[in-house]
Amino acid sequence: MSLIKLVPDQLEVEVDSGTNLLEAVVEAGINLKAVCGGSGTCGKCQVIIEEGEAEVLDQGNLSSDKLERGYVLACKTEVKGDLIVKIPPESRLSKHQVFIEEEVDKREDILTEEELAATQKLKLDPIYRQIELELNQPSLTDNVSDLERLQIELNRDRDLSSLQASLPVMKDLASHLRENDCKTQVSLSKLGDNYEITELKSLDDPKVDYGLAVDIGTTTVVVELVDLATGKVAAREGSYNKQANYGDDVISRINFVKENEGGLAKLNQAVIGTMNSLIDEIVSQQGIEQSQIKTAVLAGNTTMIHLLLEIDPNNIRLEPYIPTVSFVPPLRAKELNLKIKEDGLIHCLPGVSSFVGGDISSGTLAAEIADRDGITLFIDIGTNGELVLGNKEWLMTCSCSAGPAFEGGGITYGMRAMSGAIEIFDIDPKTYEVKYSTIGDVPPIGICGSGLINLLALLKDVGIIGRSGKFDEELEHERLRDGEYDKEFVLVWADDAGIEEDIVISENDIKNLLRSKGAVYAGIRMMLNSMALTEEFIDQVLIAGGFGNYINLDDALKIGLLPDLPLDKFKFIGNTSLKGARMSLLSEDKFEEVQEIAKKMTYLELSAENYSQDFMDEFVSAQFIPHTDLNLFPSVTGK
Numbered sequence: 158m159s160l161i162k163l164v165p166d167q168l169e170v171e172v173d174s175g176t177n178l179l180e181a182v183v184e185a186g187i188n189l190k191a192v193c194g195g196s197g198t199c200g201k202c203q204v205i206i207e208e209g210e211a212e213v214l215d216q217g218n219l220s221s222d223k224l225e226r227g228y229v230l231a232c233k234t235e236v237k238g239d240l241i242v243k244i245p246p247e248s249r250l251s252k253h254q255v256f257i258e259e260e261v262d263k264r265e266d267i268l269t270e271e272e273l274a275a276t277q278k279l280k281l282d283p284i285y286r287q288i289e290l291e292l293n294q295p296s297l298t299d300n301v302s303d304l305e306r307l308q309i310e311l312n313r314d315r316d317l318s319s320l321q322a323s324l325p326v327m328k329d330l331a332s333h334l335r336e337n338d339c340k341t342q343v344s345l346s347k348l349g350d351n352y353e354i355t356e357l358k359s360l361d362d363p364k365v366d367y368g369l370a371v372d373i374g375t376t377t378v379v380v381e382l383v384d385l386a387t388g389k390v391a392a393r394e395g396s397y398n399k400q401a402n403y404g405d406d407v408i409s410r411i412n413f414v415k416e417n418e419g420g421l422a423k424l425n426q427a428v429i430g431t432m433n434s435l436i437d438e439i440v441s442q443q444g445i446e447q448s449q450i451k452t453a454v455l456a457g458n459t460t461m462i463h464l465l466l467e468i469d470p471n472n473i474r475l476e477p478y479i480p481t482v483s484f485v486p487p488l489r490a491k492e493l494n495l496k497i498k499e500d501g502l503i504h505c506l507p508g509v510s511s512f513v514g515g516d517i518s519s520g521t522l523a524a525e526i527a528d529r530d531g532i533t534l535f536i537d538i539g540t541n542g543e544l545v546l547g548n549k550e551w552l553m554t555c556s557c558s559a560g561p562a563f564e565g566g567g568i569t570y571g572m573r574a575m576s577g578a579i580e581i582f583d584i585d586p587k588t589y590e591v592k593y594s595t596i597g598d599v600p601p602i603g604i605c606g607s608g609l610i611n612l613l614a615l616l617k618d619v620g621i622i623g624r625s626g627k628f629d630e631e632l633e634h635e636r637l638r639d640g641e642y643d644k645e646f647v648l649v650w651a652d653d654a655g656i657e658e659d660i661v662i663s664e665n666d667i668k669n670l671l672r673s674k675g676a677v678y679a680g681i682r683m684m685l686n687s688m689a690l691t692e693e694f695i696d697q698v699l700i701a702g703g704f705g706n707y708i709n710l711d712d713a714l715k716i717g718l719l720p721d722l723p724l725d726k727f728k729f730i731g732n733t734s735l736k737g738a739r740m741s742l743l744s745e746d747k748f749e750e751v752q753e754i755a756k757k758m759t760y761l762e763l764s765a766e767n768y769s770q771d772f773m774d775e776f777v778s779a780q781f782i783p784h785t786d787l788n789l790f791p792s793v794t795g796k
């Protein structure tokens with residue numbers, strides 16, 4: 158065994174010789190950035206070996222200066238003896254900025270006014286509900302069984318044609334009815350097209366029944382505790398998904414499963430562990446029992462759902478991109494080891510394809526796209542970009558492989574929206590001096606997505622880069638220099654940074670950003686083209702996801718990420734995946750509607766033969782700022 162000491166945290170862990178250093182650090186309790194899932198390509202998991210013996214399998218693209226200072230890629234280093242390892246701040250995965258978490262702290266009422274209005278609009282008819290009943294007393298002339306008596310009464314004014322009872326209910330039924338003088342509260346759970354009688358309670362039982370709405374994002378997991386009798390949200394907690402230790406986007410996580418023995422179980426435990434920690438927090442905060450949480454509705458992308466169910470997701474990334482399951486039958490909490498009532502039903506909202514999952518069906522429901530005459534463009538930019546276009550007549554969707562650049566992936570100093578991330582820049586057009594502000598007002602350690610979009614727009618505005626994203630060849634300034642691999646512009650000098658080096662944006666970073674924004678815009682164009690529509694037909698643009706809450710619309714239009722439409726057509730609508738899960742929990746109609754949405758949505762596979770060339774053409778044109786066709790951006794270009 159080797160002893161690994163981690164500084165400055167003063168944590169220790171004992172591991173077998175030969176253990177991967179990234180795994181050892183995670184085991185010690187420090188979460189490292191591991192954007193590429195340990196394939197050695199992202200360079201984000203850098204640590205410094207201060208003392209001891211380790212075998213470096215691959216140096217990746219670490220600069221010679223860093224190598225001399227003892228830097229290694231943790232994912233490509235094996236422990237060979239006792240070690241002292243320093244974890245630099247830029248390599249840490251610190252608390253993610255979860256939009257709604259902040260809201261919870263500030264508001265007495267957890268829901269925003271709009272969310273509250275949407276919830277109030279719902280006809281409260283939860284998929285797990287209590288019904289109070291008084292049964293006829295049995296007699297020699299009324300001698301049907303207790304269960305039939307219960308079923309008859311349940312069906313008296315309702316249409317619950319297909320009712321079944323769980324074994325624990327049948328075992329308890331006789332004594333429960335006799336002890337309570339045939340007065341009871343019956344819990345009914347939706348189970349496919351049937352209803353299950355899941356619990357019997359006396360009329361004076363004071364315990365409140367709760368349900369969970371969960372958004373399982375690739376980056377963030379958010380759990381909401383909902384009072385099923387009133388529809389009120391009692392608590393909401395969010396944190397980053399612990400799977401982030403094994404890769405930033407779905408493809409790196411699938412690769413991790415493929416390349417590591419036991420990888421599937423690790424990712425499964427990571428997401429279940431994330432959800433259970435959030436449930437623990439909520440349960441102790443609210444002073445309730447786990448068994449009071451009776452059911453859960455989960456919304457997640459297709460890969461997240463496969464990993465949650467411990468189903469190998471490999472085919473998701475292999476042509477023809479077929480998921481194992483899109484419509485997941487209801488499951489029991491104990492099957493997933495989820496810390497709610499043991500036999501509580503877990504409902505995963507249905508997906509459409511390998512790259513358009515239940516989070517998007519849920520978002521489409523929450524955004525009420527299928528209720529409107531006008532055409533809505535729905536955009537969810539997270540670690541990938543998913544789009545929906547449609548109205549009450551038709552719905553179309555696509556995934557545009559935007560990649561994780563807007564969450565910092567593939568960008569040298571890119572990072573998620575965490576403390577120390579620069580979110581706003583200002584560049585003097587004459588002196589090129591750079592000002593910035595960071596999340597948490599601390600010295601900068603990187604740039605988050607909204608900061609990158611703002612930066613791209615500014616670099617173009619002041620002429621440091623041209624429309625193709627290349628640095629101006631004529632420009633001479635100390636901030637513009639040849640970096641180790643390509644040209645770079647210094648944004649923050651090391652003396653002012655929270656890390657021991659200059660923070661720069663390289664030409665390759667800009668290329669990656671242009672690819673991402675080009676993919677989103679090309680996806681929008683492809684959907685419009687396939688319906689023979691143009692931008693003017695779009696009635697509203699709804700931007701979902703945490704990322705949407707931070708981007709500056711002007712900047713997003715300037716760089717050509719979004720279509721050039723009047724600003725009042727755009728609306729940020731927050732975490733629609735979570736909202737849709739809550740709506741499905743509280744309303745059986747909405748639960749049915751989201752199934753219909755997933756069935757009805759036409760999926761546009763952009764890599765299919767009949768679309769791929771058109772998509773490539775659109776994609777190439779959209780990799781300019783704002784586009785090769787300036788007529789598409791009249792307000793930006795003045796054309």
Ligand code: FES
Pocket residue numbers: 190191192193194195196197198199200201202217230231232233
């Ligand atoms: Fe180590 Fe990417 S280089 S996780």
